[in-house]
Amino acid sequence: DTEVTQTPKHLVMGMTNKKSLKCEQHMGHRAMYWYKQKAKKPPELMFVYSYEKLSINESVPSRFSPECPNSSLLNLHLHALQPEDSALYLCASSQDGDTEQYFGPGTRLTVT
Amino acid sequence: GQQLNQSPQSMFIQEGEDVSMNCTSSSIFNTWLWYKQDPGEGPVLLIALYKAGELTSNGRLTAQFGITRKDSFLNISASIPSDVGIYFCAGEYGSSNTGKLIFGQGTTLQVKP
Numbered sequence: 001d002t003e004v005t006q007t008p009k010h011l012v013m014g015m016t017n018k019k020s021l022k023c024e025q026h027m028g029h030r031a032m033y034w035y036k037q038k039a040k041k042p043p044e045l046m047f048v049y050s051y052e053k054l055s056i057n058e059s060v061p062s063r064f065s066p067e068c069p070n071s072s073l074l075n076l077h078l079h080a081l082q083p084e085d086s087a088l089y090l091c092a093s094s095q096d097g098d099t100e101q102y103f104g105p106g107t108r109l110t111v112t
Numbered sequence: 113g114q115q116l117n118q119s120p121q122s123m124f125i126q127e128g129e130d131v132s133m134n135c136t137s138s139s140i141f142n143t144w145l146w147y148k149q150d151p152g153e154g155p156v157l158l159i160a161l162y163k164a165g166e167l168t169s170n171g172r173l174t175a176q177f178g179i180t181r182k183d184s185f186l187n188i189s190a191s192i193p194s195d196v197g198i199y200f201c202a203g204e205y206g207s208s209n210t211g212k213l214i215f216g217q218g219t220t221l222q223v224k225p
Contacts (some may be wrong), residue, residue: 004154014117031211042200042215043155056211090154094211099204101213103154 003027004104006091007009012110015081023074023091030096033064037088037106050072050096051065081111118201118216126224133186133219135201144184145213148177150197158199159186161169191223 035043048056065077147155161177201216
């Protein structure tokens with residue numbers, strides 16, 4: 001199994017809502033990542049988890065809250081988002097310390 | 113911060129033609145990766161390069177890690193319609209194993225049947 005899965009595929013939420021994005025991998029990878037991607041732009045790194053611990057936070061606003069319940073799962077909790085947060089949110093994983101990152105299909109988020 | 117200059121920004125070619133794109137940096141990179149992204153999907157890893165001068169193929173795709181370690185090239189031979197998409201280079205520089213990749217701005221490829 002070489003797949004990273006993400007749910008939901010699409011999400012529309014209001015600025016006062018609380019929602020969560022989910023990511024799962026069964027490749028035994030120990031590093032997991034959240035990226036944000038705007039249309040026709042490269043992915044922008046948000047968070048890195050290594051061995052279930054947050055190792056990098058790229059100065060992301062606190063309305064985005066990551067969580068890594070175990071080595072296979074990664075969540076991104078969303079609260080009080082702004083319309084400019086609308087984007088494709090990508091999850092990726094890699095062997096710890098390995099540069100090769102494998103991406104999921106993404107969640108298309110629209111904030112109204 | 114570090115930047116990767118990827119060119120060309122876009123290409124519109126005829127089916128069957130060969131394609132070449134590249135990424136350059138002012139800094140030395142330890143690793144170069146090439147990804148392809150279809151609309152509405154996540155990037156898919158095509159080729160990973162780890163040594164200066166390394167030349168690696170994946171089907172009709174060939175990529176090279178530049179000798180200076182500041183650039184990389186991706187060539188696609190005999191393009192077909194399903195090659196359409198955005199191609200991103202990415203690299204890791206400085207201290208390794210941080211998980212931080214720097215991405216190029218992407219090359220949008222369109223193939224005319």
